[in-house]
Amino acid sequence: MSVDGEVRQLRTEADEPGWEVDPDDEWGVAVVATVGRQVKLRREAVGMRAGDFGKSVGYGEDLVYKIESGKRIPRPEFLDRADEVLGAGGLLSAMKEDVAKVRYPKKVRALAKMEATAVEIALYECNIIAGLLQTQEHARSVIGATQPPYSPDDVERMVTARVARQSVFERDPAPALSFVLEEGVLRRPIGGRMVWRQQLERLHQVGRLHNVVLQVMPMNCDTHSGLDGRIELLKFADGTAVGRSDGAFNGRPVHDPKHLRILELRYGTIRAQALSPRESLTLIEQLLGET
Structure with missing residues (x-):
């Protein structure tokens, strides 16, 4: 040559x-x-x-x-x-x-570091399935749908970073994890029927873990305190905590106990309005039957 x-x-x-x-x-x-x-x-x-x-x-x-x-x-x-x-x-x-x-993007590294040390993680998502719960193919479909589009290499970079955060499920001792997802999101077949089914199977699997509480907000709930966006709360072994909400405090991370109490109140209200963990798993099983 x-x-x-x-x-x-x-x-x-x-x-x-x-x-x-x-x-x-x-x-x-x-x-x-x-x-x-x-x-x-x-x-x-x-x-x-x-x-x-x-x-x-x-x-x-x-x-x-x-x-x-x-x-x-x-x-x-x-x-x-x-x-x-x-x-x-x-x-x-x-x-x-x-x-x-x-x-990994800087903000993703910072989030992964906090998740890796938190003893409690609580998350309500209104528009997507939480990143900690996404399968690799589902994450690729979600990230790949962004406009303007990322390059294929950037998509893979972000997918890898998102999936890597899921090592939180392998921690010992295991943290307490709580998720509330919208029923409408679970019904959207992102990535096609096979990817959708695999994602539902993943949710059903995670929802049965002893340290996870997975709930679904039903579509017949006409209003609740999470309508203005995502809420996330992380608590640490030293008694400190951090929270963030799309609809409060301009979406910035907050540490002040007064602000954290507001987010905890909103999240607690959302959980009370959502289906119970058992009812949520039953709904996911019904959706799996439709795929």
């Missing part, structure tokens, strides 16, 4: 949509800069030019320079290949975990 033919097959920036570094993400910028610097130091230590190194790992020279300068987030497979080519002894491969976190 000619040199030109080989170069055309190397991964270039055009092949890497969605791997830019968010300049407002200070931690992410620092991580990517550190990884890029380590790659460059290792490459120079073995006396390999950027172009030759790029060919060895399947990347164009310009993209190698961007990664080394901290302007691009390296893919996990790039770090594995670079570790092997440069004889880094696992140093570069070991950076994949932190680099993977950089790919």
Whole structure:
């Protein structure tokens, strides 16, 4: 194969949509800069030019320079290949975990961190199925429907981040989880009938866990205190808490006990108006029978 033919097959920036570094993400910028610097130091230590190194790992020279300068987030497979080519002894491969976190949007990382330490999580959703409950295919359909559309790579990045948050169900000791979802949302076959059925099966499975209370707000409930949007409450072992509501306090996270009591009152009222957990599971079973 000619040199030109080989170069055309190397991964270039055009092949890497969605791997830019968010300049407002200070931690992410620092991580990517550190990884890029380590790659460059290792490459120079073995006396390999950027172009030759790029060919060895399947990347164009310009993209190698961007990664080394901290302007691009390296893919996990790039770090594995670079570790092997440069004889880094696992140093570069070991950076994949932190680099993977950089790919998650900053606000998602912050939310996941809180969810990972909360002892109680309560969430009412009015327009979608809560992200913690979404299957991968359902999440892909929801995120992919956004306008203007995300690039395919960005969709996968966001789906991965959303599904990763569901590790909260594997925690030991398990947190207390409470969800209230709208019946109308459960009846919408997002992603097609198969994806819809899989999502309902997921809800039925989660709703039977000992630490989960899953309720459905029936469509025949003419009004309730959650009509102006989502409400979420997280409580921590040290007695602190954080809450947020689309319809209160401009949607900002709140910590003040007075504000938290308002959100707790609204959430408690919503739960009282929703179907019981047993009735909710029965409804989900009925919906499964219709798919």
